[in-house]
Amino acid sequence: MINEQKGEVGAKDQGLQVSLKKNQEQARAMTERIGMMTNTLHESRNGDKILQSLKEAQRQGKIKGVLGRLGDLGTIEKQYDIAISTACTGLDNILVESASSG
Numbered sequence: 001m002i003n004e005q006k007g008e009v010g011a012k013d014q015g016l017q018v019s020l021k022k023n024q025e026q027a028r029a030m031t032e033r034i035g036m037m038t039n040t041l042h043e044s045r046n047g048d049k050i051l052q053s054l055k056e057a058q059r060q061g062k063i064k065g066v067l068g069r070l071g072d073l074g075t076i077e078k079q080y081d082i083a084i085s086t087a088c089t090g091l092d093n094i095l096v097e098s099a100s101s102g
Contacts, residue, residue, distance in 0.1 A: 021025075063102060066095075066097075067095040070091050070093045070094070
C-alpha cells in the first residue's frame with residue numbers, strides 16, 4: 001500500500017514538473033514577445049519624432065522638398081495591411097522631391 005502511494009506521488013510530481021516546464025517556456029516566449037513589441041513601439045515613436053522634426057523644419061523654411069513618410073502617402077486595404085507592411089520594409093523611409101532635398 002505504501003509503495004502504491006509513493007508511485008502516485010511520484011507520478012503527480014512528474015506531472016507537475018512537466019507542467020512547470022511548459023509554463024516556464026510559455027513565460028519565456030511571452031517575455032520575448034513583449035520585448036519585441038516594446039522595441040517596435042520605441043522605434044515607431046523615434047521615427048515619428050524624426051518625421052515631425054523634418055516637417056517642422058520644412059514649415060519653418062529651414063529645409064525644402066520633404067514629402068513625408070512613404071507609408072503615409074498611400075492607403076492599403078485592411079486585408080492586405082499586415083502582408084504589405086511585413087514585405088515592404090521601406091514604408092518608414094522619408095520621400096523627398098529630389099536628391100538634393102534628401
